[in-house]
Amino acid sequence: MTNVGDNAPNFTLKDQDLNEVSLENFKGKKVLLAFYPFAFSPVCSDELACFKNDLSQFRQKGVEVVGISIDSHWTQKAFANSLGIEYPLLSDFDKHISKKYGVLRQEGFSNRAYFIINEHGKITFKHVMENPATKLDDDGLFEALK
Numbered sequence: 001m002t003n004v005g006d007n008a009p010n011f012t013l014k015d016q017d018l019n020e021v022s023l024e025n026f027k028g029k030k031v032l033l034a035f036y037p038f039a040f041s042p043v044c045s046d047e048l049a050c051f052k053n054d055l056s057q058f059r060q061k062g063v064e065v066v067g068i069s070i071d072s073h074w075t076q077k078a079f080a081n082s083l084g085i086e087y088p089l090l091s092d093f094d095k096h097i098s099k100k101y102g103v104l105r106q107e108g109f110s111n112r113a114y115f116i117i118n119e120h121g122k123i124t125f126k127h128v129m130e131n132p133a134t135k136l137d138d139d140g141l142f143e144a145l146k
Contacts, residue, residue, distance in 0.1 A: 002123055004126050005123065007122060009100040011023055011100070013090040013092055015088040016076040016077040017077070018073060027119070030064070030116065031065075031116070032065045032115070033101075034114055035067075036110070037112060039076060040075075043134070051085075052087070064087070067088065075091075092110070101115065105132075109132075112129040113127065113129065114126070116145065127140070
């Protein structure tokens with residue numbers, strides 16, 4: 001389980017376009033890792049659309065948004081296309097990264113969880129939603145970035 005102050009566990013996963021994306025690719029930048037339960041579910045669709053709509057605000061704060069779920073990269077591709085998402089949606093199909101970050105639920109999918117990682121690879125914010133049908137508004141994330 002990872003907590004605030006820990007070094008963020010590194011990973012390499014494929015995005016919706018089959019590109020390998022590593023956390024190391026973001027060294028020197030802030031990253032919002034947004035774990036979500038399932039592509040195409042109502043709350044996840046709303047959540048990732050909000051990130052898309054607020055992407056310029058995140059980037060103005062020097063933050064790259066990265067979504068992660070246990071869905072296949074093919075599902076991630078269809079999901080990204082359906083919402084017009086251009087930021088990486090990573091496939092944690094084998095569930096290793098969800099386990100590493102301590103957000104894998106007993107049911108086999110990840111909790112909705114947010115980790116803000118600073119330029120040095122340290123976790124500066126962690127928020128795990130115990131109820132997957134709820135999400136944190138982006139305003140809460142912007143507050144955590146102050």
